[in-house]
Amino acid sequence: MGWGLVHLRPDDSLEMINYGAISTSPRLPMPQRLQQIYRQLTGLLETAFPSEIAIEELFFNKNTTTVIAVSQARGVALLAAADHNIDVFEYTPLQVKQALVGYGRAQKDQVQEMVRILLNLDQIPKPDDAADALAIAICHIRSRRFMSRLEAQNG
Structure with a gap:
């Protein structure tokens, strides 16, 4: 599970504060893996103090095993945010691509660039x-x- 902290400066420029990924051993049972994710997310929230959290909305694909695992990890992230009273905002991959590249069908490498x-x-x-x-x-x-x-325009 990736994470990234970005700050909007007063001049409207963006500043990357930090980023990383939480990973767990595939040999561990799922409950222990989710517990590790929760603990690491909680530690991050308690040191970074984000004002809001944005998370990707899930979309169903053909690999149901992956969807279930991702859904469980996503649920842990939502729980960690709720435990810290942080508002969560959700965006589809299409919205993310549109916001960054201006085209909702952009390729992954275009978004990364x-x-x-x-x-x-x-x-x-x-x-x-x-x-x-x-x-x-x-x-x-x-x-x-x-x-x-x-x-502000609509008062």
Whole structure:
């Protein structure tokens, strides 16, 4: 499970604070793997103090085993956010691609390159899950900024 912390500066530029990925051993039973994810997420929330959390909405694909495992890990992330009273915002892969590349059917490498450019990084963040998490964070910041400006116009 990737994670990324991005800050919107007063000048509307983006600053990457940190990123990474939580991984567990596939040899562990699922309850212990979920527990490890929860503990690591909790530690991250208690040290980083994010004001909001953005997470990718799931879409059903043909691999039901993967969907179930991802759904369980996603549920742990939602629980950790709720335990810390942090609002959660969800975005589809299409929304993330649209927000970063301007095209909802963009390729993964295009999105990753935009993450690198928008965060002024020397290279694309690795692993891919971390780059995806940063993309979701950027999508969220852009969406929130857009909605704030829209609300201000409509008074």
